[in-house]
Amino acid sequence: MTPQDYCRDITARAGSSFTLSFKLLSADRRLGMEALYAFCREVDDIADDIADPALARVKLSWWREEIQRVFSTPNPSGADRQAQHPVSLALREPIARYELPSSDFEAVIDGVGMDLPHKPFEDLDALNLYCDRVAGAVGRLSARIFGPCNDQTLRYASLLGLAFQYTNILRDIGEDARRDRIYLPTAMLETRGISANSILALKDSPELRLVLRDLYALAEQTYDKALDALPAEQRAAQRPGLVMAAIYRDLLRSIASLNFDVLNQRVRLGPLRKLWLALAAALGRMPR
16 A cells, blocks of 8 residues: 555545545645645544554654654655655645645644644634634644635634634534543533533533633634635635535534534534535635
């Protein structure tokens, strides 16, 4: 199995909505996105699948060193300094072709490290830092693979990643609580008189739904800011990201339509709904 086949297999098995947009890409760009997705999956799984934080940190440290090896000049006389993992090998060509910066790969690793162990975020600034690392950085890397980027395009990608992560947090409130994780900032909870323990106990309340509505409103604003930031001449190249924006924003609004009943269910969109949204977005019809 080649490194590219390895990444394609991870992407196919994940069944993520995110990968639906890859079908809009040329073969080379699709390979780049599959390698990026596989990297994110490998790193993110460390926090999700390894119960011992110390062991998880060791594995995350290995990935940090591995990414440094990917960006280092190959040294034929020092095999130990060369990248080893199939995902790393698959990343080499897209990193060079699309000028992907090491800082965003390291940011993803830093973001996952914030969950080892997970600690509640005190305020929105702390949450936004986490979101930029685990999602904004991925958005910037993706935007570079999709097409040439200027500063405005990278701002759009950062904002879109932030909106995606807000949506994920809303969708996964109950699932995260069962893992003893709460991503809603303490300051937002205190404003509505909610304790973290009540969420961990899966205790629903009108006050909690007000907090979720607050985050929903922030997510809606962030989607608007992202779409407004994207230069018109870049929209065609950035179609894959716009497809994902349409799907994720529809998911966000589905959560709101259920009055934020997310503690004991995970809201999903059906495959036909996602396909319809993808086709509409690909043709330039974005929901606002």
